[in-house]
Amino acid sequence: xxxxxxxxxxxxxxxxxxxxxxxxxxxxxxxxxxxxxxxxxxxxxxxxxxxxxxxxxxxxxxxxxxxxxxxxxxxxxxxxxxxxxxxxxxxxxxxxxxxxxxxxxxxxxxxxxxxxxxxxxxxxxxxxxxxxxxxxxxxxxxxxxxxxxxxxxxxxxxxxxxxxxxxxxxxxxxxxxxxxxxxxxxxxxxxxxxxxxxxxxxxxxxxxxxxxxxxxxxxxxxxxxxxxxxxxxxxxxxxxxxxxxxxxxxxxxxxxxxxxxxxxxxxxxxxxxxxxxxxxxxxxxxxxxxxxxxxxxxxxxxxxxxxxxxxxxxxxxxxxxxxxxxxxxxxxxxxxxxxxxxxxxxxxxxxxxxxxxxxxxxxxxxxxxxxxxxxxxxxxxxxxxxxxxxxxxxxxxxxxxxxxxxxxxxxxxxxxxxxxxxxx
Numbered sequence: 249x250x251x252x253x254x255x256x257x258x259x260x261x262x263x264x265x266x267x268x269x270x271x272x273x274x275x276x277x278x279x280x281x282x283x284x285x286x287x288x289x290x291x292x293x294x295x296x297x298x299x300x301x302x303x304x305x306x307x308x309x310x311x312x313x314x315x316x317x318x319x320x321x322x323x324x325x326x327x328x329x330x331x332x333x334x335x336x337x338x339x340x341x342x343x344x345x346x347x348x349x350x351x352x353x354x355x356x357x358x359x360x361x362x363x364x365x366x367x368x369x370x371x372x373x374x375x376x377x378x379x380x381x382x383x384x385x386x387x388x389x390x391x392x393x394x395x396x397x398x399x400x401x402x403x404x405x406x407x408x409x410x411x412x413x414x415x416x417x418x419x420x421x422x423x424x425x426x427x428x429x430x431x432x433x434x435x436x437x438x439x440x441x442x443x444x445x446x447x448x449x450x451x452x453x454x455x456x457x458x459x460x461x462x463x464x465x466x467x468x469x470x471x472x473x474x475x476x477x478x479x480x481x482x483x484x485x486x487x488x489x490x491x492x493x494x495x496x497x498x499x500x501x502x503x504x505x506x507x508x509x510x511x512x513x514x515x516x517x518x519x520x521x522x523x524x525x526x527x528x529x530x531x532x533x534x535x536x537x538x539x540x541x542x543x544x545x546x547x548x549x550x551x552x553x554x555x556x557x558x559x560x561x562x563x564x565x566x567x568x569x570x571x572x573x574x575x576x577x578x579x580x581x582x583x584x585x586x587x588x589x590x591x592x593x594x595x596x597x598x599x600x601x602x603x604x605x606x607x608x609x610x611x612x613x614x615x616x617x618x619x620x621x622x623x624x625x626x627x628x629x630x631x632x633x634x635x636x637x638x639x640x641x642x643x644x645x646x647x648x649x650x651x652x653x654x655x656x657x658x659x660x661x662x663x664x665x666x667x668x669x670x671x672x
Contacts, residue, residue, distance in 0.1 A: 256357040258364075263355055488664040494533045496657040501643065503650035505529045510653060511646030524555035524572035531557040531571060533656055534595055537663055543602045548591045559591040586636045590621050593635060593652070599659060610662045614651040623651045 255262055356364065495506055502509045502516065508526035512518040532552040538545060548569075549560040559569045569588035593616055603610040615624040617632070625631035625647075633648035634640050 256355060256360055258356055258360040261357055263357060490536075490660050490664045493536075494529070494660055496653050496660065498650055498654070501646050501650065503646075503653035505533070505653055505656075511649045512642055513646055514642060520573055521555060524557075527571045528552060528554040528557040530653065530656060531592070533660065534592070534599065537659055538595070538599055538602075540663055541599070541602055541606060543599060545595050545598055548595055550592075550595055559588055559595075561591075583638065586621070586638055589635050589637075590618070593618055593621070593623075596652070596655065596659075603659070603662065607662075607666070610659065612655045612658055614655050616655070623648050623655075625651070 497504050499509075501513060502511055502518070504510070505526050506529045508522050508529055509516075509518045510523060510526035510530065512523065531550055535550050535552050537543075538550075547562055549562055551558050551560060551568075555572055557571045559571060561567075561569065567584075569584060569591050571585075571588045571592060573585050597616055597618055600610060600612055613627075616622075617624070620632075620634075621636050622632040622634055625633060633644050633651060635645070635648045635652065637645055
């Protein structure tokens, strides 16, 4: 035998059902028995028997619980002992519940019902208070509305005027915006053009800067060259042309002019090409000195021609006197060569006489006896040396030539000490 049990949907405590429902549920439950009190549900007990639970809802007007059999919902297994009318009624109620046309009542206990009613009373009181507040506010607004209408109309007119003014200002702003946008586009185009011009000017500037650098380098180079030229000019001004062109020195018994040895010794067999070149340098020096003082030689014309220099007699039809020798024959018997040496001494003596006549301060250290062809040795020695190769030794001849070169060196020093003399 099963019994109906109802549970409060709020606190889950069991509710005591209707006695009529309990009595009907205590029957045998034969088929065809009408169950029109509501939908039932069977719940299994601990012993495996199905148990029926039902629920009821609060009415919309008072919210009170009504114990009606038709307001319970069957939970659990659905029995097959139902009539056609009960099934139709249950189906209609379920359709109404699903479509929202009817709310389903839930069973509540007495205590939960009291609490629920208290909450409803509190909400009703709050709602009534809000209604009073809204009503008073509405009455106040209605009274104030008539007084404020004119003010609002004036404000509306002022706002409309302000709106029109703002519309005009907006139109002006739009026009200004369009004009400014056009100006901006023109300025941007001008900016692009100026940027292109700036790039071109920058390229031109770099090109001109590069040219300036090149010209500056050239100017620096020219200035350096000019400075070097001034230095060289100063050095040349301080340099004596005679001393720079001719160098005469002695090396033992040998006399040397411009690195050419004049003379030869048994121990120092100097080649005749070098001796001839030395005679050519001596002839060039004597010719240069004579031109510096404006001297024209008498009786001979000195021709300086390197290692083939010679003297040309100015009187008679005499042949040229070579101031060189090839060394193929016994030069000590070569009278033509000796005559050329004597003619050279004659020209040297003429230079000494002309220099003494012009300045009076030239004095050769070694006296010359032209007719004998002798040159006096150092003062006080009493020695004389012949410049002839005939009947003379190499040592004596070489010493005589060295003394002759020393006389030329003194003449060179004299010419160098006179700044008014110009080398021609």
